Amino acid sequence: xxxxxxxxxxxxxxxxxxxxGKNGKKSNVLLILLIMYIFYLVLMSFIYRMSFNTTxxxxxxxxxxxxxxxxxxxxxxxxxxxxxxxxxxxxxxxxEMNIIAPLPIKEGQIVTAKLIVTIIFESVxxxxxxxxxxxxxxxxxxxxxxxxxxxxxxxxxxFFSTMVxxxxxxxxxxVIAKAxxxxxxxxxxxxxxxxxxxxAILVGSFTSGYSGTTTSLIPLEALDxxxxxxxxxxxxxxxNLIYLLFYLASTVGLFTIFIILFKKFAYRIMFxxxxxxxxxxxxxxxxxxxxxxxxxxRREFGRFSGSNSSIFVPNVLIPPxxxxxxxxxxxxxxxxxxLFTDVSEVSVGAIIILVTTILSSLASSSPAITISLDxxxxxxxxxxPIKTKDILLSKIIFNLSIIGFATIPLSILFIxxxxxxxxxxxxxxxxxxxxxxxxxxxELYVGLKHPRxxxxxxxxxxxxxxxxxxxxxxxxxxxxxxxxxxxxLFIPVLSQFGxxxxxxxxxxxxxxxxxxxxxxxxxxGEKLYFNIS
Amino acid sequence: xxxVKSVYKSYDGKKNALSNVSLEVESGDIFAFIGxxxxxxxxxxxxxxxxxxxxxxVIEVNGINVLENPFDTKRIISYIPxxxxxxxSLSGLEFLNFIADAYDVSIEKRKExxxxxxxxxxxxxxxxxxxxxxxxxxxxxxVIISALIHDAKLLVMDEPFVGLDPKAAFIFKNIMREFxxxxxxxxxxxxxxxxxxxxxxxxxxxxNGEIVKDGKMEDIVSDESxxxxxxxxLGEKNNA
Numbered sequence: 001x002x003x004x005x006x007x008x009x010x011x012x013x014x015x016x017x018x019x020x021g022k023n024g025k026k027s028n029v030l031l032i033l034l035i036m037y038i039f040y041l042v043l044m045s046f047i048y049r050m051s052f053n054t055t056x057x058x059x060x061x062x063x064x065x066x067x068x069x070x071x072x073x074x075x076x077x078x079x080x081x082x083x084x085x086x087x088x089x090x091x092x093x094x095x096e097m098n099i100i101a102p103l104p105i106k107e108g109q110i111v112t113a114k115l116i117v118t119i120i121f122e123s124v125x126x127x128x129x130x131x132x133x134x135x136x137x138x139x140x141x142x143x144x145x146x147x148x149x150x151x152x153x154x155x156x157x158x159f160f161s162t163m164v165x166x167x168x169x170x171x172x173x174x175v176i177a178k179a180x181x182x183x184x185x186x187x188x189x190x191x192x193x194x195x196x197x198x199x200a201i202l203v204g205s206f207t208s209g210y211s212g213t214t215t216s217l218i219p220l221e222a223l224d225x226x227x228x229x230x231x232x233x234x235x236x237x238x239x240n241l242i243y244l245l246f247y248l249a250s251t252v253g254l255f256t257i258f259i260i261l262f263k264k265f266a267y268r269i270m271f272x273x274x275x276x277x278x279x280x281x282x283x284x285x286x287x288x289x290x291x292x293x294x295x296x297x298r299r300e301f302g303r304f305s306g307s308n309s310s311i312f313v314p315n316v317l318i319p320p321x322x323x324x325x326x327x328x329x330x331x332x333x334x335x336x337x338x339l340f341t342d343v344s345e346v347s348v349g350a351i352i353i354l355v356t357t358i359l360s361s362l363a364s365s366s367p368a369i370t371i372s373l374d375x376x377x378x379x380x381x382x383x384x385p386i387k388t389k390d391i392l393l394s395k396i397i398f399n400l401s402i403i404g405f406a407t408i409p410l411s412i413l414f415i416x417x418x419x420x421x422x423x424x425x426x427x428x429x430x431x432x433x434x435x436x437x438x439x440x441x442x443e444l445y446v447g448l449k450h451p452r453x454x455x456x457x458x459x460x461x462x463x464x465x466x467x468x469x470x471x472x473x474x475x476x477x478x479x480x481x482x483x484x485x486x487x488x489l490f491i492p493v494l495s496q497f498g499x500x501x502x503x504x505x506x507x508x509x510x511x512x513x514x515x516x517x518x519x520x521x522x523x524x525g526e527k528l529y530f531n532i533s
Numbered sequence: 534x535x536x537v538k539s540v541y542k543s544y545d546g547k548k549n550a551l552s553n554v555s556l557e558v559e560s561g562d563i564f565a566f567i568g569x570x571x572x573x574x575x576x577x578x579x580x581x582x583x584x585x586x587x588x589x590x591v592i593e594v595n596g597i598n599v600l601e602n603p604f605d606t607k608r609i610i611s612y613i614p615x616x617x618x619x620x621x622s623l624s625g626l627e628f629l630n631f632i633a634d635a636y637d638v639s640i641e642k643r644k645e646x647x648x649x650x651x652x653x654x655x656x657x658x659x660x661x662x663x664x665x666x667x668x669x670x671x672x673x674x675x676v677i678i679s680a681l682i683h684d685a686k687l688l689v690m691d692e693p694f695v696g697l698d699p700k701a702a703f704i705f706k707n708i709m710r711e712f713x714x715x716x717x718x719x720x721x722x723x724x725x726x727x728x729x730x731x732x733x734x735x736x737x738x739x740x741n742g743e744i745v746k747d748g749k750m751e752d753i754v755s756d757e758s759x760x761x762x763x764x765x766x767l768g769e770k771n772n773a
Contacts, residue, residue, distance in 0.1 A: 284661055285626040287644045295634050302622050376618040383582040383612040384635040385604050530603075533585045 007105070007113035008120075015121060015460050029450055029465045036472045037124075041131055043475065048136030056142040064146050065236040068154065071133040072236075075126045075161050076229045082122050083165040107267035112259055114270075115166055122162045130158025149239045153232050156244060163251045167258045172197075174262060177269045195317055292386055296394035300370065316366045316402065350485060352428050353506065357481050360403050360435045361474045367395040367440060368447030368466045371532070375453035378532065388526045396440050403436035427503035434507050438514030443470045445517050448528040484509050534560050534687050534718035535581065540590030542576055542742075550576045551587065552742040558687070558718050558735070563709060565729035565750075566722040567763060568739035574722040575615060577739070578691045581720070582612040594687055608636065611685035613721075615692045617672035621665040625656065625675045628664060629682060636683035643682055650678040653704050669696045677705060681712075688712060690721035694728060706732055730759040738766050 048071070055067050100110065134154050137146045180189045231250065235243035290298075374381060381391055408429065452464035461467075488494040488501035495501075535558035542551040551573045558564045568574050580587040581594070583603045592599045594606040619628050626647070633643040651657045654674040664672060673696040680688060688709070694702050709719055709732065723729050729736060730750065736759070737747035745766050746753060754762055 285624055285630065287626075287640050287647075288630060289640055290630075290634055292634055295631050299620065299631075302620075376616070377620065379582075379584060379612065379614040380619070380632070382584050383607060383610065383614075384632060385607040386635050387604065530583070531586060533579070 004109045004113050004116075007109060008116050011113055011117040012120065014455065015117065015464075029469070033465060033468055033472070037128075040128055040472070040475065041135075044128060044132035045135040045139070048132050049140045052136050052140040052142065056140070056145065064150050065233075068133070068137075068146075068150055068236055069233065071129050072154065072157050072232055073229065075129050075157050078125055078129070079122065079161045079165040082125055083118075083162065083169045108259055108263040110270070111263045111266045115170065115255070115259070118166050119162050122166065123159065126161050127158055130154055130161075134158070147239055149235055149241060149244065152241070152244055153235050156248060157232055160248065160251045163255045167255050170266070171258060171262070174266060174269055195321070199321060293390045293394060296386070296390055297397060300394050300398035303370070303373070316369070350482070353431060353481060353485055354478065356407055356428075356432050356435055357478055358474060360407065360432070361439045361470075361477065365443055365467055365470050366399045366402065367392075367444035368470055369461060370395055370398075371444075371447040371529075372452040372461045372464060372466065375451070375532070382530070388529050391529070392444060392521065392525055395444060396437075399440045399443075400436055403432070403440070407432045407436070424499060424503070427500065427507065431503065431507050431510065434510045434514060438510050438517065441514055441517035441521060442473075445521055445525070446470050448521070448525060448532070451532050453532060481506060481510075534558050534562070534595055535564075535689075535720055536591070536593040537577070537581070538591045538593075540577070540580065540587050540592060542573075542580060542585075542587040549742045551580070554590070554739070554742070554744055556737050556744060556747055558720050560686075560716050560718050561713050562718045562720075562735050563713055563733045564718070564720045564735045564737070565733040566720060566737050566739065567724070567726065567729060568722075569767065572739045573742040574739060575691055576742075578612075578689055578720075578722060582610055582689050583607055609684075609686040611680035611683070611688045613676055613680050613688075613690040613693045615695070617669070617676040617696065619664045619672060619676060619679075622663060624661050624663050625667070626660040628675060629660075629679055632679040633682050638683050646682050647678065650681055650708075653708070654678065654701055670698055670701065673697055674701060681708065686717055688717060688719045688721070690719070692723060693721055694723065694725060702728075726759045726763060730754060738763060740767065 052067055055062050134151065137143060137151065137154065176190050176193055231243045231247035235241070235247065412425075446466050446469045450464070450466040450469060452461050452466060455461060485502045485506050488505055489499070491501075535556075537554055537556045540551050540554045541549060543549050554573070554577060556564075566574055566577070576585075579585045581592055581599065583599055583606065586600070595609055597606045597609075599606045620631070623631065629647050630643070633647075638646075647660070648657070651660055654677070656671065656674050656678065659667065659671060664675065667675065673693075677693065680690075693705070697705060706728075713719055734750055735748065736750050736753055738745050746762075750759075753759075757765075
């Protein structure tokens with residue numbers, strides 16, 4: 001009898017499989033990722049340690065819960081966010097359909113294996129914060145202030161925080177699947193639901209964070225409303241171990257109950273389809289000639305209406321949607337607007353640069369994803385006289401249009417609301433364009449270098465090493481951008497021109513960085529694409 | 534039309550998937566490429582049509598090197614893969630328009646050919662349906678139509694009869710004969726030896742990446758059936 005652990009191993013190896021290196025040698029991508037991950041752990045531990053020392057140094061009477069709750073809440077919200085953005089945790093590809101479904105494996109085993117793999121993968125992000133907090137607690141100058149309960153709390157949250165969100169996401173998935181079963185537009189409704197849900201969580205955490213007395217992005221009050229985090233909060237507040245046991249029991253309990261109660265239903269939905277009957281859609285098409293680039297662009301945008309898009313669409317759309325959403329919030333939330341009126345022009349500029357850098361980076365993963373998603377269709381794209389440059393260009397244009405849609409309205413609003421001058425606006429706009437193109441080129445190159453072919457499961461493609469490689473440089477890029485932006489302000493010759501030298505230096509640096517990737521793509525892109533099989 | 538000279542290909546740097554493979558396909562030829570599973574048939578086909586690189590050797594289509602001028606060779610090749618995957622969200626006609634655009638086929642010509650072949654394969658009523666709703670056989674038919682949409686000189690196919698019903702297979706064999714009678718050449722892999730024997734004038738047998746026999750069908754199959762020849766070739770090698 002096949003063990004659940006064997007299934008987990010198979011799923012994990014599928015997820016972390018990398019393209020072999022030259023001459024069939026084992027790829028070193030995972031090693032590079034591990035090194036970068038450790039770098040992040042060290043960096044974040046250092047930042048947390050510094051922040052703990054500063055907090056306790058300024059006010060020695062600060063309660064430990066005040067410094068511990070923000071990271072705990074961050075881990076909890078991240079669990080929800082990343083799990084939801086991951087979309088359907090119980091999705092299966094045709095490969096599994098044909099291989100796993102006919103085997104005599106119990107429903108509970110498959111559902112459990114799927115969820116455990118998701119927990120392991122999603123915990124990667126949570127572990128980063130949890131571990132860094134734990135190390136900072138141990139190494140900061142005030143480590144004696146933390147109790148055993150504090151240490152245990154952070155460990156438990158680090159390892160168990162994903163269980164409840166994943167259980168809830170899976171439950172939601174089953175509910176939606178059942179609700180839209182007979183709808184012709186089931187796939188679209190499901191995708192829309194996920195997008196709206198993620199946005200609702202974002203709006204909720206963003207707006208409530210500014211509505212109270214605290215100005216932190218993540219509101220402490222929200223703790224009470226996040227299921228099961230309440231017990232952790234209580235454990236730290238009362239220093240009572242029993243609350244930690246409640247947390248563990250409720251988290252693991254909910255997960256187990258879900259599997260026991262819904263394993264059969266989940267299995268049926270996974271393997272026998274969410275929707276009743278075959279959807280026979282017809283499209284009246286005229287005989288029409290189009291340029292190949294236009295055809296390819298239509299294809300890129302067409303993915304949004306394609307089948308099994310409930311993972312790809314939220315992943316591509318969410319980061320760019322955050323910006324217009326923030327714009328709307330700023331217009332309608334006076335509490336938020338006040339934050340920008342009280343700060344200097346430099347800070348406003350820096351905030352925009354910061355947000356643009358993060359969101360442009362996050363929003364640039366579509367080229368890397370779509371190169372892998374195309375693998376079954378390479379025979380069309382490669383055997384017909386379609387220029388590789390057109391294929392790559394269509395992916396760049398598609399991504400830039402998404403970034404542009406996301407970032408340009410916000411910068412226009414900033415100038416309308418008087419947060420920045422017209423000159424600043426022009427420079428910010430140039431930066432947005434240059435940064436968008438640069439990060440798109442970088443992620444396109446990563447997608448070409450480390451494609452994840454051979455699988456149809458969008459969840460696996462989305463979690464592939466290429467996507468991780470795309471995400472990891474965000475923090476170093478932010479730090480470097482911040483340094484480049486600030487330096488001119490401290491050089492007397494340059495500072496007399498205000499923020500213009502800062503903008504120019506940042507734009508030039510980003511353009512040079514982009515040029516590097518452009519040259520690499522021009523030199524190797526066609527060959528890399530040709531070699532993908 | 535197609536010239537493969539001393540082609541080598543290895544996936545892992547150790548074992549050759551193709552080893553010193555050479556063959557010639559001329560205009561008017563229907564060339565069958567047979568071999569056991571994993572022998573290297575798909576590897577060679579993918580190398581010919583530009584789906585993957587090879588390590589050594591030369592492949593030319595109509596005198597044009599496929600590695601040096603891939604764009605020019607692709608313009609005169611049509612390819613049918615072993616799995617008929619197409620853009621699932623497009624309708625059959627949208628997909629055919631896409632392929633016609635890739636080969637720069639005029640509106641009149643594409644209309645004429647799509648209507649002709651759609652009628653022959655009984656696909657006319659399904660052209661406006663999305664490909665995701667097609668059966669495997671219908672997908673295979675739409676991919677075949679897409680291969681016939683432009684003025685190809687060489688038709689390269691990997692197991693083209695898989696999934697076709699007997700009637701569609703019969704029609705397609707006639708189309709293949711018509712194609713070569715107009716000066717084209719066909720190179721295809723198959724496991725259906727009866728079809729190869731009945732349809733092709735030339736044949737090559739590949740085993741473990743090496744061509745073990747090639748030439749005119751009548752020279753290779755004299756008194757025996759192709760099946761017997763094929764089994765003998767495998768047996769000879771096994772005994773050696």
